[in-house]
Amino acid sequence: MSRFDQYFLMEEVDILEYVREKYDFFPKDAQLTCKEIGDGNLNYVFRVADPATGKSVILKHSGIETRARSGRKVDVDRNRIEAEILQRQDELAPGFVPKIYGYDPVMCCCAMEDLKDYTILRTALLNYRTFPKFADQITTYMVNILLPTTDVAMNHKEKKALVKSYINPDLCSITEQLVYDDAVGNFAGKNYVVDALAEVVEKDIYQDKALRLEAAKLKFDFMEHAQALIHGDLHSGSIFVTDTDTKAFDPEFAFYGPMGYDVGNVIAHTLFSLVHAEGTLEQDDPRRTAFRAWALDTVYQVADLFREKFTKKFDEVATDNLARTEGFCEYYLNGVMADTAATAGMELIRRIVGVAKVKDITLIEDEARRAELEQKLLVIAKQLIMNRASILTADDWKNVLEGQL
Ligand code: SR1
Ligand code: MG
Numbered sequence: 001m002s003r004f005d006q007y008f009l010m011e012e013v014d015i016l017e018y019v020r021e022k023y024d025f026f027p028k029d030a031q032l033t034c035k036e037i038g039d040g041n042l043n044y045v046f047r048v049a050d051p052a053t054g055k056s057v058i059l060k061h062s063g064i065e066t067r068a069r070s071g072r073k074v075d076v077d078r079n080r081i082e083a084e085i086l087q088r089q090d091e092l093a094p095g096f097v098p099k100i101y102g103y104d105p106v107m108c109c110c111a112m113e114d115l116k117d118y119t120i121l122r123t124a125l126l127n128y129r130t131f132p133k134f135a136d137q138i139t140t141y142m143v144n145i146l147l148p149t150t151d152v153a154m155n156h157k158e159k160k161a162l163v164k165s166y167i168n169p170d171l172c173s174i175t176e177q178l179v180y181d182d183a184v185g186n187f188a189g190k191n192y193v194v195d196a197l198a199e200v201v202e203k204d205i206y207q208d209k210a211l212r213l214e215a216a217k218l219k220f221d222f223m224e225h226a227q228a229l230i231h232g233d234l235h236s237g238s239i240f241v242t243d244t245d246t247k248a249f250d251p252e253f254a255f256y257g258p259m260g261y262d263v264g265n266v267i268a269h270t271l272f273s274l275v276h277a278e279g280t281l282e283q284d285d286p287r288r289t290a291f292r293a294w295a296l297d298t299v300y301q302v303a304d305l306f307r308e309k310f311t312k313k314f315d316e317v318a319t320d321n322l323a324r325t326e327g328f329c330e331y332y333l334n335g336v337m338a339d340t341a342a343t344a345g346m347e348l349i350r351r352i353v354g355v356a357k358v359k360d361i362t363l364i365e366d367e368a369r370r371a372e373l374e375q376k377l378l379v380i381a382k383q384l385i386m387n388r389a390s391i392l393t394a395d396d397w398k399n400v401l402e403g404q405l
Pocket of ligand 1: 040041042066174175178233356
């Protein structure tokens with residue numbers, strides 16, 4: 001009998017006992033410390049360390065309710081999905097995700113590698129750090145884990161079994177509501193924007209019927225297009241970086257969905273980081289110029305490198321007879337790129353108007369400047385959504401962004 005035989009929401013003191021009972025990471029007599037370090041909306045993240053040796057481990061624990069105490073219940077199975085997916089991703093893209101040491105379905109708690117030498121990408125970008133290797137590394141991660149999980153590469157029956165295993169209704173429902181419904185219609189009635197932007201959002205977003213129709217199509221694509229095992233929430237808070245490495249974590253929103261959803265998130269949050277720099281640094285600050293150059297280059301490189309690596313990998317992994325037909329790879333990739341543009345557009349809108357905002361914009365203290373930059377992003381977002389079928393390459397992205405941001 002153990003007190004961890006039945007689920008309860010653990011706190012630091014419980015986690016210390018839990019680690020000793022379940023794992024043999026540390027010597028029996030080690031004087032362990034435990035600190036809750038999570039700052040996301042859903043889970044609790046504990047770092048358990050042995051100061052004597054410097055060894056540490058991360059325990060990620062899911063509550064039945066979101067940690068934001070919104071009253072929203074979220075299936076704790078997300079913790080299993082996350083642990084399993086990180087293991088699968090580690091096989092597909094070794095070195096690009098943290099190592100999983102164990103998963104406990106009773107306490108909904110997984111133990112994983114402590115990437116303590118890494119920084120969360122968003123935090124680093126908010127400090128105006130730039131990462132020249134990021135576009136190359138994140139596109140390798142995405143192509144290597146996404147394409148092999150599709151019907152292009154997999155036995156179709158095995159792929160369908162994965163679709164079933166990674167069905168993730170509660171987390172998908174959050175995305176369906178926040179990213180699609182609320183972005184264009186404020187259906188939950190909880191959206192808010194700075195005063196100077198309110199009229200623009202009402203008229204140019206909520207009352208735009210053509211935009212609403214495209215958002216409806218995109219929402220149904222998201223729900224019905226079981227293309228690849230996607231991360232599902234690949235924003236800059238789900239990525240760890242050092243000057244030389246990139247690792248993606250927190251794939252609890254993972255499910256079989258459109259690949260462009262991941263690529264679009266990476267691009268949208270790069271644009272948010274650019275707007276943060278533009279809104280918080282003086283025009284003549286050299287950091288602003290350098291950051292701008294990095295951010296725009298990263299967007300273009302993500303588009304180009306994703307295309308390049310995808311095309312090469314397609315040739316290596318395609319097993320379906322008809323997928324190897326001449327012209328099919330380009331057709332398929334163009335669909336992914338159009339989804340990328342549209343997702344970036346929806347993500348930009350929802351983070352500006354919705355409840356789940358990003359620090360990149362909320363930290364811009366000058367409200368008029370913030371509204372000005374947000375409005376620019378909304379204009380770009382609408383173009384990305386409405387014209388997505390023709391935003392397929394880095395040059396297409398340049399045409400959208402140049403002169404507008
Ligand atoms: C209630 S969760 C709000 C947002 O945080 C997550 O990271 C997802 O992006 C979600 O939409
Ligand atoms: Mg998260």
